[in-house]
Amino acid sequence: MKLLNWKPWFHHKHRHLLVKLGVGFLLMGIAFRLLFIRSTDVSQELETPFPQETHLPQKAVASEPPAFVEAQEHEEQMQQTELPATSEVEEQEEQIPRTGNSTSKEWLTQLRRKCDLFTGDWVPNPSGPIYTNKSCSFIEAHQNCMRNGRPDAGYLYWMWNPRDCELPRFDPVRFLEMMRNKAWALIGDSISRNHVQSLLCMLSTVERPVEVYHDKEYKSRRWHFHRYNLTISVIWSPFLVRAAIFEDYNGVSTSEVKLHLDKLDKKWTDLYPNLDYMIISTGKWFLKSSIYYENNEVVGCHNCGKKNLEELGFNFAYRKALSFVMNFIATSGHKGSILFRTSTPDHFENGEWSDGGTCKRTSPAKEGEFQLKEIHRILRNIELEEFKNITDKASANGVNLKLLDVNPLSLLRPDGHPGPYREYNPFAGDKNAKVQNDCLHWCLPGPIDSWNDVIMEMLVNG
Ligand SMILES: *[C@@H]1O[C@H](CO)[C@@H](O)[C@H](O)[C@H]1NC(C)=O
Ligand SMILES: *[C@@H]1O[C@H](CO)[C@@H](O)[C@H](O)[C@H]1NC(C)=O
Ligand SMILES: *[C@@H]1O[C@H](CO)[C@@H](O)[C@H](O)[C@H]1NC(C)=O
Ligand SMILES: *[C@@H]1O[C@H](CO)[C@@H](O)[C@H](O)[C@H]1NC(C)=O
16 A cells, blocks of 8 residues: 655645635535425435344235335335424534644654554544534435534543554545545445435535435435545445345335345445455344345255245355355455454343333443353354454455454444434434434444544555
């Protein structure tokens, strides 16, 4: 990886006033427009939750082949989940605190050190996040905890601190300079989407990207930073292998997932050769009731009820699929930089997604306070084993594959989830209202902003 050329950075700073003036004019125009047009930038799509156990409603699985409902359901949901009037976000952009206080000298010192970035502690960070619900318009409604009325703010004032070295804060200007003319993609499930929004929020403190692509369901999207000619995509591929999913936006299945363990999802493999940087991840979708295929033949299933199929267990499928993915990465001939991100734990207490589990904590946990649930431990072990199994082959083939092991640091943040503030002002009408809690995705701003600190360090130092 080339070191940064610092000149453009300083020029950039001087140019900044001019840019600000220009941006100011633009923003006035935008603000005016937004008085009349609801912002479509804030993604309004609902999350597909990951039920811990995916019980199929028996009658729904019956004789008729179920329709592929995902797309239509989504359209309906898009209309249902109107945002409460957002008094527009863009005007506020000027007030965003700038980061990047670290001088180049400090940086260079830090550059030379290497350490285990994933062993550490969450320590107080009085300066808090570099963006807010006001300054960033990329935050999905269900993760916009500030706007949704989450009353406590303490969860915003922590940063990840590896034990043996200092982790510089994510510096959006540096990142953008490093990534000039590059193509990024975050590939995976809704946690990848959660993450891309965090990254976009941080980067848009410098330049607001323009959306240049979205699929029909707004699940795969691409943004372009014109000044830096950087594109960042999020690619919806929750299994990474090919899957037919029959599920609505509340996670209610009408049929098992049909999962081809020996076919990669073209959604990401087609784009793969043109990507310079990727963060690839998968995980909890493998817990869903599924029928497994190899060579287009049914080989068994997981949790498929009365069907006369062999129960192979989600771990069978997870290992097969991951092994296949890893092998593709190591042998495709494309030499991009790939971060394989480990899956993240949820923090449901006193239940799960589907039966009233909650997450009411307001500060990070101490190490050891939270144990990975058994199911997560199984997923995690497979991830680590499959990653380890391929590293030699990858490096022999010149593929820059690294492990982005956010699992342990995420485990320490039970306070970082939306909980009931998945919805806008959930207790406005009734302070004892029963609402769906989300203890799986992450508030933005929130703990996963720190993932970007780690990523930056891995890229700079790697
Ligand atoms: C930048 O860092 C210096 C020294 O580390 C500190 O004195 C100064 O207050 C910092 N400035 C900001 C804006 O944080
Ligand atoms: C941001 O959140 C605050 C509450 O923390 C709320 O008053 C404000 O309306 C929100 N702004 C936007 C643009 O969502
Ligand atoms: C922008 O970046 C892409 C690669 O992502 C490159 O193909 C293209 O030539 C670049 N455009 C300019 C104007 O540099
Ligand atoms: C390890 O990787 C090799 C390919 O390099 C593959 O053939 C083998 O099945 C993998 N082992 C496991 C346990 O996935």
